[in-house]
Amino acid sequence: xxxPPVVAEKIxxxxxxxxxxxxxxxxxxxxxxxxxxxxxxxxxxxxxQPILDMGREGGILPAIVGTLLMxxxxxxxxxxxGVASAIYLAEYTVEGRLxxxxxxxxxxxxxxxxIIFGLFGFILFVVMLGFGxxxxxxxxxxxxxxxxxxxxxxxxxxxSVPRPFRDVAAxxxxxxxxxxxxxxxxxxxxxxxxxxxxxxxxxIEDTAVVLFTAGSAVGMPRxxxxxxxxxxxxxxxxxxxxxxxxxxxxxxxxxxxTILVINISAYGxxxxxxxxxxxxxxxxxxxxx
Amino acid sequence: xxxxxRVKIEIRDLRAGFAGKEALKGLSxxxxxxxxxxxxxxxxxxxxxxxxxxxxxxDRIPGATVEGSIRLDGRDVRSFxxxxxxxxxxxxxxxxxxxxxxxxxxxxLFGPLLRRRLRGDEADRLVEKSLRAAFLWDEVxxxxxxxxxxxxxxQQQRLCLARTLAVEPDVIMLDEPCSGLDPISxxxxxxxxxxxxxxxxxxxxxxxxxxxxxxxxxxxxLLMGELIEVDTTExxxxxxxxxxxxxYVTGRFG
Numbered sequence: 340x341x342x343p344p345v346v347a348e349k350i351x352x353x354x355x356x357x358x359x360x361x362x363x364x365x366x367x368x369x370x371x372x373x374x375x376x377x378x379x380x381x382x383x384x385x386x387x388q389p390i391l392d393m394g395r396e397g398g399i400l401p402a403i404v405g406t407l408l409m410x411x412x413x414x415x416x417x418x419x420x421g422v423a424s425a426i427y428l429a430e431y432t433v434e435g436r437l438x439x440x441x442x443x444x445x446x447x448x449x450x451x452x453x454i455i456f457g458l459f460g461f462i463l464f465v466v467m468l469g470f471g472x473x474x475x476x477x478x479x480x481x482x483x484x485x486x487x488x489x490x491x492x493x494x495x496x497x498x499s500v501p502r503p504f505r506d507v508a509a510x511x512x513x514x515x516x517x518x519x520x521x522x523x524x525x526x527x528x529x530x531x532x533x534x535x536x537x538x539x540x541x542x543i544e545d546t547a548v549v550l551f552t553a554g555s556a557v558g559m560p561r562x563x564x565x566x567x568x569x570x571x572x573x574x575x576x577x578x579x580x581x582x583x584x585x586x587x588x589x590x591x592x593x594x595x596x597t598i599l600v601i602n603i604s605a606y607g608x609x610x611x612x613x614x615x616x617x618x619x620x621x622x623x624x625x626x627x628x
Numbered sequence: 629x630x631x632x633x634r635v636k637i638e639i640r641d642l643r644a645g646f647a648g649k650e651a652l653k654g655l656s657x658x659x660x661x662x663x664x665x666x667x668x669x670x671x672x673x674x675x676x677x678x679x680x681x682x683x684x685x686x687d688r689i690p691g692a693t694v695e696g697s698i699r700l701d702g703r704d705v706r707s708f709x710x711x712x713x714x715x716x717x718x719x720x721x722x723x724x725x726x727x728x729x730x731x732x733x734x735x736x737l738f739g740p741l742l743r744r745r746l747r748g749d750e751a752d753r754l755v756e757k758s759l760r761a762a763f764l765w766d767e768v769x770x771x772x773x774x775x776x777x778x779x780x781x782x783q784q785q786r787l788c789l790a791r792t793l794a795v796e797p798d799v800i801m802l803d804e805p806c807s808g809l810d811p812i813s814x815x816x817x818x819x820x821x822x823x824x825x826x827x828x829x830x831x832x833x834x835x836x837x838x839x840x841x842x843x844x845x846x847x848x849x850l851l852m853g854e855l856i857e858v859d860t861t862e863x864x865x866x867x868x869x870x871x872x873x874x875x876y877v878t879g880r881f882g
Contacts, residue, residue: 433690503726507788509688511739511795512716521738522728 370595377592380585386593390557394577394586399593401559405474405567406543406597408560409553412478413485413542418535420482421489425531428490429497430519442494449487456484457551465552472566477553484548485538492537496530497523529609536605543598546571570594633660636799636829637682641696644674644681646689651677653853654696659799664821664830666844666861668837670876673850675833679801682831683718684711700799716743719797723804725784727776732768735776735787739795754794761824762790763816782813789820800824801831806839818843837877841865849873 342350384398391397432438460480470476500523508518524531546569554566555576568576570590577587637659644652652674659665667675677686684705686692698705700717708714716739728735736755740746746754755772759765764786768779776787785805792800802821806814821830821843834840840847844861849872857870868874 503722503724504728505688506685506722507726507728508738509685510683510715510720510722511742511791512712513739513742514712517742521742526729 373588373591373595376588380589381592385589389559390573393557394573394582399570399573399590401557402568402570402573402590403593405553405560406569408474408563408567409478409481409549409569410539410542412475412563413481414535414539416479417482417486417489417538421486421534421538422493422531424490425493425497426519429494430515430523445487445490449491453484453545454547454551456480457548459483460548460552470564472552472554473564474553474560474567475563477549477567480548480552481542481545484545485541488541489534489538492534493527493531496527496534499530500526529613532605532609536602539601540598543569543594544571546575550575570597633663635659636661636701638699639696642678642681642698643695644677644686645693647691651853652681655855657848657855657858659829659831660846661829662825663845664825664832664843666840666847667831667833667850668840668847668876669850672852674853675850676803678850679720679803679831679833682801683715683720685720687711716795717797718799718801719792719795721785721788721792721800721802721805723807725781725788727779727784727787729777730775731773732776732779732787733772735791736794739791758790758794761793761820762786763820764790782809782816785809785813786817786820789817797828799829799831801833803833804835805832807835814839849876851876
């Protein structure tokens, strides 16, 4: 028996819409749940006060600072390193067994659970290199964790730049590096930035790595060699050890807002950079010839 | 064609292929200074491969091979240590216009700025000169900071020609530059080419035999990777010496 195409079309559209709606609903429910629990306990003081009595009282300022510093170290290292690796893989190598192996390795690394990176960072940075439990150890371990993600998304972004852009630059006498820098990268920038944003997101949300490598000091960090906790770690400790559910929810609310702010501003920057660079849509087209 | 013209590019026994598949099978051809040489032939006759071998764009394709000799002003193109220098002397315009995603002005200065800084009003003069030579100046002079992507197809292709001219190459190769253009834009490009040959040497690959007849000084006919014949455009289109050429130009095949 054959379903008439018109009916199949209706069924398909209905099912697809349902799938999409349930995905959005789950997301909204999670965010709504946390926000509802968190916002009641949010106050200006919560954002600006030190952590008191292990988190039962006071605010989360040290955790906010710790989060920002660790993410900065992580992305500051993994960003340039990852983009450079991606450029090398995409533009400077001929596809072969070696590059396939490298890519396979990167993909595997991207799937390794973060607690493994935590253990790795603990052994290498905390113990062997003697950085101790510190923002530096935490940041470095996080950078190792997000590096594969950044390489993978950047490489895809670079590969998706149409070949003629490279041909044109080469035909005008550009060296390979000039071609990459002036013709390919500007075009690939939004995709690369998306990868970096993903990296930022993963660094912020992670708890396993930072608990292993940055410790969980509640004081305000004074240097990169101080131990500190991130908001995620703070939330984990508050909730896990039953210290304060209210403060835990409030921390989660701040965490979600932070991620939101970072995403929105990153896309804002991207939009500004790309203004006038992409082909305009047909309707937006001016009175050109 | 009475005056003796100097040979600009000398091609001898050129064989070229991709991954073992031969695209050019021993081709010898001279390109004369200040001429428009049109290259015609059906698909897969090796026209584009010929161009890519001349400015060594073939180097960028994995598995591509080139044998034989190509000399620019007597110098083997493979003896250029920096292939970029060769490509600045032999510019290229592609079939599909590819404006870079930046302003008209930035597109034009892309090539010159790769090599050096431009001083004072040098950049402005270069932009105007190139755009005038490509018959585009009057249409865009008031909006040089507009994104090049906002231009029409015909304007984009003339922009690409102007961009190539801004590098001031001796030779300009065009690979079916008008295949996607309307007749008016095509006429403008052809007009520009006729003006340009007083200063430069032009190789025009075209699928359009009428275009070859309109603008070519000499015409080369390629078939299946071989040069069937090359002669003045008039002879090729009136009394060619080979039957294949006659069949092609009269539209019996291709």
